Amino acid sequence: MDRRSFTRSLLGAAGLVALGARADAPDAWQAAFESRRAQQPWQMGFEGLQDDAAPLPLAMRGRVPPALYGAFYRNGPARHTLGGERYHHWFDGDGMLQQYRMGPQGVVHQGRFVRTDKYLADTAAGYPVRPAFGTNPPHAEPIRSADAMNVANTSVVSHGGELLALWEGGSATRIDPQTLQTRGLKTWTPEYAGMPFSAHPRLERDGSLWNFGVSSTASLLSIYRVSADGRDVRTASLQVPDIAMVHDFAVTERHLVFLLPPLVFDVERLRAGQTFLASHVWRPALGLRVLVLPKAQLDAPRWFQLPAGFVFHIGNAWEDTRRGVIRLDYIRSPDAWWATQGIPNLMRGQYQSADHATMALVELDLQSGQARQELLPHAAEFPRVDPRFVGQRYRHVLVSERVAAGPRPGYDAVTRIDVQSGRADRYRYGTEVLAEEHIFVPRAGAPEGHGWVLGTALDLRQRAMLLSVFDAQHLVDGPIAQGVLPRVMPLGLHGIFVGA
Ligand SMILES: [Fe+2]
Secondary structure: OOOOHHHHHHHHHHHHHHHHHHHOOOOOOHHHHHHHHHHHHHHHHHOOOOOOOEEEOOOOOOOOOOOOOOEEEEEEEEEEEEEEEEEHHHHHOEEEEOOOOEEEEEEEEEEEEEOOHHHHHHHHHHOOOOOOOOOOOOOOOOOOOHHHHHHOOOOOEEEEEEEEEEOOOOOOEEEEOOOOOOOEEEEHHHHHOOOOOOOEEEOEEEEEEOEEEEEHHHHHEEEEOOOOOOOOOEEEEEEEEOOOOOOOEEEEEEEEEEOOEEEEEEEHHHHHOOOOOHHHHEEEEHEHHHHHHHOOOOOOOOEEEEEOOOOEEEEEEEEEEOOOOEEEEEEEEEEHHHHHHHHHHHHHOOOOOOOOEEEEEEEEEOOOOEEEEEEEEEEEEEEEHHHHHOOOOOEEEEEEOOOOOOOOOOOOOEEEEEEEOOOOOEOOOOOOOOEEEEEEEOOOOOOOEEEEEEEEEEEEOOOOOEEEEEEOOHHOOOOOOOEOOOOOOOOOOEEEEEEE
């Protein structure tokens, strides 16, 4: 066999393999997931969807207060399998924007996949042809830009008259707030077209937006400041040594605060064909670095040091100028095991108990350069604060909490934690319900934390989603209104409320 025909035969073989995969035979991950599904009801939250979710009314108990008329938008990974091939990480799935439209007639839900370039290319092929955050599918093509693998699946923001679905490694995606149709990528400035724009922008009291983006291969941290009307966009970028996986940040009156876990990007691993996730190395000797940037002088970084730990989310931060300290809360894991192993295991139907992430309070002393940390006994995630107090002195953080969830992943309660007193006000959904993120919707003119708490949960017994409204001061009393959506939606990530 000459060289040319040898190559042709290899290609032919590859073609046969590809044809096999296209026959929708489940791959090993899908088969493992399916084999355990009947015994583990929690898996329905990670099964995923293939199609958009057409408008469907909720059966309501109690009434939604008029102050909540408008839309509750949620985003999350929703297509986990295509053509028999299952993604290996929850964060890989194509984003679906969900809308709970609330009005005097009741609540109607719909969900629509974001038509990203990746979604369209994969759908056209019938199987994944683009790499994902934690999976290199067998037929993945090489990509030239981060947006080629952008799944727009992490959060949503309403700003400057636009609704944007957010990922973290690439552009934001513009969405029609009524129909949820995809309008295309958002370009902030020509120079920053296609640059990463994180899923956790911070909106300040005056409506201005701060955000960041991590360009791992370039070791670059980019900063965005966008005026309330969206017209004035300022950008800056700085080199960061040992660039880490950074998912969230915080703002104070005068500073931006980044927590850099020692999960550090190694470009050689990416070049060797590892996934983006597997191109990160746990280097605990680096500790948890804290980068503080003065808003007025982004090129004057200050560094603080905390014990090694992993972090996705920060609740809030504020500056105690009298004492010269920055205070913040975050959700801390002792290491990155859950992100790199625990979550992938869920995708094949394996839940292993982990050292659950807990809330931590931090004080950064701007004079001495010292950082102190205190751990609170709350196994929790998805910290949210009253949106009027972002970057301001605050007391209340809302979390999804794991109280007695049993042998399954996720959260069984929604809890408001007072970070000054340590007191907690909690509603327990029970072990047959998986609570998603809940958010504060403030009552106009009322003090911090007064208003409503709004959130969704997956009810495993009813095979339904619950949309719950609480009096934010009395979670323990249970929902003042609750709707049942008679279908299972994939467990998702972040949401926002937009008033009518
Ligand atoms: Fe997040």
